[in-house]
Amino acid sequence: MHRNALDLHHYERMMPPGGDQEPRTFDDVQAKVGKRLDDVAKILAGALVTVAGVMTALGLTSDVVFVALNNDSWPIFVAALSAILAIVCSIVALLIHPTRRGNVWETVVLGLGVIFYMTALSVAVVGAAQAASGNGRPTLLNVKLEGPASDRRLSFDVHADGVDRWASVNVYVTVIDAKMVDLPNMPDFYNVSLRPDDKGDIDHRASMSLSAPQNAWGVEIYASTAGGNEDCESRSPHGPTCALVQFS
Template sequence: MKKLGGGHEPTPMSDETQAKVGKRLDDVAKILAGALVAVAGIMTTLGLTSDIVFVALNNESWPIYVACLCAILAIVCSIVALLIRPTRRGNLWETIVLVLGVVFYMVALSVAVIGASKAAGGNGRPSITDVKLEGPRSDLKLTFTVHADGVDTWATIEVYGNAVTRHGDPLDGVADFYSSTLRPNDKGVVEQRITTPVVVPAKAWGIEVGAVVANGPEQCETLDQRGPTCAVIQLP
């Protein structure tokens, strides 16, 4: 019986056409199966080595976690798509699954770029190394190195040296014997070897040197990702 209004029933998809559509979808699924390889390739291209990855994960670099999770979800979608039978309804479900997989794949690649640039650039936290205190108390010389990676171009590292009591508290009314402001180079690196004479009062127990990120916390014991670094040396 002919339908009113001149409508036509849709032509059913042949088995051969369904198989061709299924093959094209399977090809997409196989591409998504390499999501982790693609993410790792982007990170490697941007200079993110395995050592830096471990440092980034230790510093809770969320983009790397998100990129890896999205890449795994893209692989899961590709596996599910490959297991769906190439029928008309199966091709529809496979298309839906692959669309989700492509979304996860693109998010993984995009976030990988953010994570790589963030991790490879360092965290901007300063460190003090190679501390040496030489000479008699009347003619002391202090030498140390300040280093920091990934410092923002507008930021500074404040370096100071002062006399402290046995408990590490600054002496009242005694100014710092050393103070400087360091800026990063074009690569965001601060590297400075400092040698300075030390003038301290007789009641001082030791000296403290520290490096503080601009606008960052100043307490040495603070639990902050960009907290300061401090070193206390007992006077001879």
């Protein structure tokens, strides 16, 4: 009787905490490990929703998404692709049978899924910040040249968003000849440097009287971020905006 009591005491010491609830066979152990891996896989299954939530929280609304995609915003494509790959890894992991070898493969697949998941989140932050903040390029709107030759009036609007607070947008109006070249020794008709508001936006309306000097074909309106590309034909996203208006 005493020996049986010692054996029972020894058995209880060898049992892990919560021994009555722990699996007692190798297959049970593998099944429990597989269940925990499946829980990770279910988390990765929501990668696309999580990435979309991060982008929305950073100000990437639906209308901005279409603009960003049209401008070939690569971070959005990379974030979406990485999120999809994370979901694929989670589905594959859930389909693996919880055996010893299966758990090893599931761990490898989930490792890849976590890498894709973290990549998607990281790139989503970059993409949302890039797309939602604009690029600071100014736009010329409502350009009009009205009135008779003796009393012409030029008017236009300048708009820009995503302008850095320390930056500015310079606007010039110059007279050009038929070869689209500035007339020599002719000062600018209009010259202004615009600063953005606290949101990084610029909205400016210009209106001025305009008399045509000799040999003048028209005027060129030039709006550019200070220090940016000055070529009107440049394909750079930070290039200037130009408008040509011919005298009638």
